[in-house]
Amino acid sequence: MPTAWPDCTSIILTMKLTAIFLIAAFIQVSAKSFSQQVTIRQKNISIEKVLQLIEDQSSYHFLFKINDLSSSRNVSLELTNASVEQVLDQCFKNTPFTYKIINRTILVKKAMDLTGLGINNSLVLQKIQGIVTDEKGIPLPGVTIKVKGTTTGTVTDVNGKFLLEIPDANSTLIISFVGFTSQEVSTRGQDILTIHLREAPKDLSEVVVVGYGTEKKVNLTGAVNTVNMEDLGSRPLTSSSAALQGQVPGVYALQASGKAGGDGATINIRGVGTLNNSDPLVLIDGLPGSMDDVNPADIQSFSVLKDAASSAIYGSRAANGVIIVTTKRGSNKKVKLSYDTYWGVQDPTALPKTMNSVQYATLYNEAAINTGQQAKYSASDIAKYANGSDILYPNTNYLKVFYNKANMQNHHLNLSGGTDNLNYAFMLGYLDQDGILVGNTYNRYTFRSNLDAYFLKDNRLKLSANIFGSRGTTQTSSNEWQAKWYANNAPIWPLKNAAGEYVAVNGENNYYGEIMAGSLSTNLKSQINTIFGANYRILNGLTAELSYGYSWTQNHGKSFNPNFTTAKLGGGYNVNVANLTDQNAQDSQTQLTALLRYVKNFKKHNINLLAGYSQEEFDSNWVSAYRSGFVNNTQQEIALGDASTQTNNSSASALGLESYFGRLGYSYADKYLFEANVRRDGSSRFAKGKQWGAFPSFSAGWRLGQEDFMKGVSWISNLKIRGSWGKLGNQNINSRYAASQVLSSGQNYSLGGTLAPGVAVTSLANANTTWETTTQTNIGIDASLFNNFTITADYFWKYTDNILLQVPIPITMGAYAPPYQNVGKVKNQGIEFMASYKKVFDNQMKLNVTMNISHITNKVTDLYGTSPIINGVKALVEGSAVNAFYGYKVAGLYQISDFTWQNNSDPGITPAGRQYVLKPGVVSVDNYSALPGDLKFADLNGDGKVTMDKDRTVIGKQFPDIAYSAQVNLAWKGFDFTLFLQGVQGINGYQSLEIFEEFSGFSNTGIWWLNRWTPDHTNTNIPRLTLDDARRTIASSYYMENASYLRVKSIELGYTLPAKLLQRMKIGNFRIYGNVQNAFTFTKFKGYDPEQPVGETRAEAYPQTRIFTIGANVNF
Structure with a gap:
């Protein structure tokens, strides 16, 4: 079976050899870098010319008085690879001059004035x-x-x-x-x-990472936001995607789970621009990947490219925005060793409030009677539940059985430094995290090496190598979904019987017991990413770059269900036979990129040109095997199962992308800015003739703050307005072969009574499918005021058309999946605002406050006449948000006054014995015999009857109207404090089944059902209790929850030990801190957490976690 690093001997051998050659070269370069060498072989040249040649070949600069050197005699030098000191000694020999080196500055003096020589001219x-x-x-x-x-x-x-x-x-x-x-x-x-x-002001000198390069922030004409990891404090981030939550206006990061090994965030930039995959393009040091594939502690910064002007250089993959991840690198500084660590405890942020056994049994009886059944629990049974002494009549809170406090620890080492010719950074990381759900654990090892070496005269050749490796193991129960499901068990179900045997819940299974018996699903994820690059300066201003990237990822998963026996309450046993599923998936990617840059400055003009070529290939392979009938629970290898039970499956796919791109940047006097980008992409996803697309953008900016008429306005240090327009593409649709006929296996057919295997076309292809296109316009303003206050505001329009949809086809065409067609249209528009304030007070207290807010509207504008396209409780509806919640709108509850019954005035007829008939004029519901206390739905078309085809409508949406955050940082005399708030407004969650519906299956019921409608309690919005699925499972606004929230995302207090104390210990910096993540949440949401998965409609969400950590940051 596959191991952790299968079939990669040649890969590892190549990496080893490459590393050996690189290290050897770096060592050679490093040895020379400590004594910079120059070569001067010229006769009869001036001393001033000698100094100029030294400056050209080294990092030194000279200070001297021109009058002193102008009258000096010429010199002749024949020196090769000599040190700077040797050259100067030879140059000044038999002259009245001497010199002194101060850092990288060399002061030249006349020897007769040495008494005053220091750092001044005498x-x-x-x-x-x-x-x-x-x-x-x-x-x-x-x-x-x-x-x-x-x-x-x-x-x-x-x-x-x-x-x-x-x-x-x-x-x-x-x-x-x-x-x-x-x-x-x-x-x-x-x-x-x-x-x-x-x-x-920071924004005047700040340099941000943009597509294929960097740019001064003040000169940006597009909408780009940068997040520096050091600004986030020491939050216990186990996934990098979660770091973006609340940091950038216009970016909605939904961290839907607290699962160990699966707590990454789903990210949308400026709304949802497609009905297919809306994930942004993520580049890690230039190589496409997933944000959660990089250790958060390895990251230096994120750059989020939001508009078309900044993203168009990435063409067909940039329609949903671009996130550029830059990892830490070495610099020309002394060696620095950093160690960061924290230990923490996790618990759920919230668990639903549910009934105890007495409440459950009492209300269940009421629901049964309301449904025309007999009461299930006798008064004696309920008394036993109240007493709690009988093991078969428990009061068990299964949420607390399945969810518990969990420990975690994280360690990270970073060794970095450099010389004039070699910069390096080596990072090691280890994370060990237990999940709050029983059976869930995660551990991860990471390694990263970033090397930059400089060669040749003037360091005109740069070679770089980025190598990253990780190995992460996620463990859950083999039936994680069932474990989350059974966490909602009604409290009346015993966990064990008097004999200590696990009891079958509702006669089926006991998943807690199965987990204890060895139910285990393990996924081992191994990854290697490498990027090798060369940068050569051909002429002043002209450079050529070449890079090659390779990534390989393997997910090897095993899911084992053990031999397990549960006792039935009525006698007998359920026996589960052990089975094993073994899966292996491998994905690889190569990327070749060539760039040519030209930068030219003359007078007040600045020109920046970029031309590039890129070629990418993606390959995926998956294989799965299954067997059951294992003799015991320890032999978990597929070959040890019963061969007669085996099944297997596999798949393979490939994808290619070829691109040409260019950029023109121009500025005049650093006031008038212009940029144009274009990219032409060819994708293998589409048929011949439809594979290529071109994606241009244009942007401009005006720095008003630099104009002469603004010079007298001292409180404005920077003011710029900017605008952009561009067209982007999207080829990241759900199928790699939408334009091709695909044969699927498993299409068996009976021939003469014998089942014959076969393959068949199961979905129709469309050779005319082509790019989805997104056109975006942006207007923005950047300002720095009073030298400590900055604001950024943007307004954008974003239109996507040619969206690929599987439009329903007539049944007469056969049982095929419909083909993809370019027919959908979506619009997003919104406003974003961000502000920051910095202040240093007289007592040396430092204050830094940042906040951002965004308001984005999303709308489906065209579905090719197929609206609505309904999928469960969601639908695509023209004029509404993407994947809006869809159902009946509740108009209250039916009351007794809405009905008549036989002998209507006879008080002797109890409500339970009445035969109710709706009064004329009271709205009825199709296929729904309403009774008092039932939900009453709105008759939207006014025909007097509520029907599925005419009266269902949009009842909620899953993306917020407003997202906002604020962060406060305080520092004073070694102490530092950080408070981070984050929230959303105008978002819904749909909660049905388990807990939220009354008595769904064998699940518990929410405590709010105590306030249900009864004939004696009619002033409520909660319907009567029933066991009738036809009534309680109808999709309606009753199950819509307000999922808006404000969360105290992080509270942190730290202390840095005094420098004088650390000097004696030879420690550069030592900081200790405490942090609470997800400290408090203010919401009306009744479920696990308002950040439930997009599309989750049940109670099986993995709760978010509150994390208490203590940690330390140490620098040597």
Whole structure:
């Protein structure tokens, strides 16, 4: 049978050899990087020219007085691969000059002035000194100070002080420092200066990741949001997709489950733009994948591309938006080792409130009588339930049997650093998580290596390697759905009998006992992702890039149901025979990308060109085998089962995508911005002649804040308006072969009494299927005010047409699945707003507040005349939201006054004995004999009768009108506090069966049914009790729940130990913290959690979890 890494010997061998060669090259480069080498072989050149050649070949810069060097004699040098020090010693030999190296700055002086040599120029007439601080008076070391119009300059020392000799008393100094706004200061009449630098707004210098590159945030013309993982605090995120929840306006992330190993979020960007797969494109360091395939601790940032202008460069896969995941990389800094860990306890955020045994039995009897049956539980039975001493008459809360507190722990190591020629980051992760549902566990190991090496003159060649591997094991009971189902058991069912045997619930099974006996489903997910890239600078401004990515994923699953016996309450036993299903799925993907970039700046013009080619291939294979009749519960190998019971199945598919794309970016004076993108994709999903599509976009921006007429408005540091239009494609439909005839196996036929195997066409193909297309327009504004307040607002229109639907076909065409046709249309439009405020107070307390809100409407505009298309309690209806809830609208309850009966005035006839007849004019329901206390449905067409074909309508929707969040960060003297709120408004959940319907199967019933209608209690909206499925299973607004909520998503308090204390321990940073995830939820929803799965209509949702964690972040 397949192992953890099956059939991948050649893959692993190739990776090993590649790694060996790369490491060898990196070591060679690293050895050279600690002493930068230059080559100068020229005769009779000026010293100034020598210094220029050194700057060209190294990362050093020179400060000197031009007048000093202009009169110096020329030199001749013959040096190859010499250190900078060797070159300078040879250059200044027998000259009056000397030098001093300060970090990456080299100061050149005349030797006769060495007494004043420090970090200033001494051959001037006047000295100026001073100190540079931030707005709060804290000294800033390393600030660059230059005399305007000269190369004379210096940097501040560790105390923020400087000393500089200037050419004359009326000089102007330029003071600059990373992260602060540069200033010009006059020295007229001054010899001591105190300079306060103002912190630059983050958005003025922030660089964000966009399609195939990066861009300054201030120059963006599209709708792009960036989420830095460090801004999220230390939340116990086990899935990366959950990190986006509440972080970006216009992004709806639904975390529908708290399952260990399955708590990822479903993400929609700017509504639902298709009736097929609406997932956004996710790129992890450039390679398509799933967000939950990457360890959250490995991530540096997310970039969310929301509009057509930012997404069009990805063409046919970008119609639902793009999420670019950038993982952590090394930098040219000393080695840093980081260790992050947390330990936590989980419990359900909420469990439905249900009845105890006495309530259940009492109300069941009432429902039986209302249905014309005899009471099931006698007064003696109910007394035994109340007493609780008889094991066969229990009061068991099965929700608490199946759901319990669960532990978890997480560990992550990151070793990073670099030199001038080699940057590296190595990450290891381990997660061990027990699920709150009995039998559920998950553990995951991850490894990531990101390497960047620089070669040749001026580091013009860059080689990079990203290698990621993971292995995760998810365990649940083999019948997880039944386990969640049986968690709703009525309390009257005993778990065991007096003999200690598990009791069959309702005469069927006991899934809790089966789990204890060894019911187990295990899925081992193994993954390898590799990306190798080369970047070569051909000329100044012209670079070529080539990358190759490969990903391989295997899911090997085993589901074992054990030999298990349950005792029946009336005598006898149920015997389950052991069976095993063994499945193996493998998916692989390759991606080849070639890019050519050109950047040119001249005068006030900036041009940025990109041309690219991409080729991708996807392959999927799946095989499954089944056998039963295992002798015992320990021999869980497929070959040990009864061969006569075996079945097997398999499938295989392939997909290809070829693309050409380009981008033109232009700006004038950093004020007027323009960008155009185009991509042409060819997909194997479509038939010949329909495979190719072109997807263009255009965008422009105007930075009003840079205009001269805004210079006097000091409280506005940045103001920009932008607009975009573009067309995107979607080829991510539900079938890879919608345009081709597909043969399906298992189509057996009886010939002469013998069943013969066969294959057949079971669905019709349509060779005319082609791309779904999405056209989007966006208008936005970005502003930075008062140097600490930023806002971003966007308004968008998004139209999708040619949506692929399986339109019903006449029955005369045969029992085929209908073909896909490009017939549907959907519209989304909305507004998004985001604001942030930062403040540092006089007592050094730091405050950072961010909030965002979005309002999006979604509507199906065309279904080719087939509206509504009904699927259970949902439907596609023209003029309504995608997959809206569909059914009857409740208009109240029938009351006794709505009926007549024989001897209507005879008080001796009890309500139970009456023969009710609806009064004339009271609306009746088709196929539904209404009685007092039953649900009354609205007669929408006014014909006096409620019918399925005329009176059903949209009764709710599964996507919110409004999504919002807010986060507050406080830091003071080592303490930090984070509060994160997230919520949605205007969303529904449909709750039926188990708990929500009265006495559904053998399930418990919600405690709200105590407030049901009775002849003595008519002032309620809860109908009478009944066991009649025809009445209680009708889809209607009665089962609609308000799923709006406000959640305290995270509360965190941390403390960082003082630096002086850590210096003695040789620790760079040590922080401890406590966190509560999903601390409180404010909602009217009566189910498990308002974030139930989209489409879930029952009580088998896996509850969300509240997580209490303590953790530590340590840097060495």
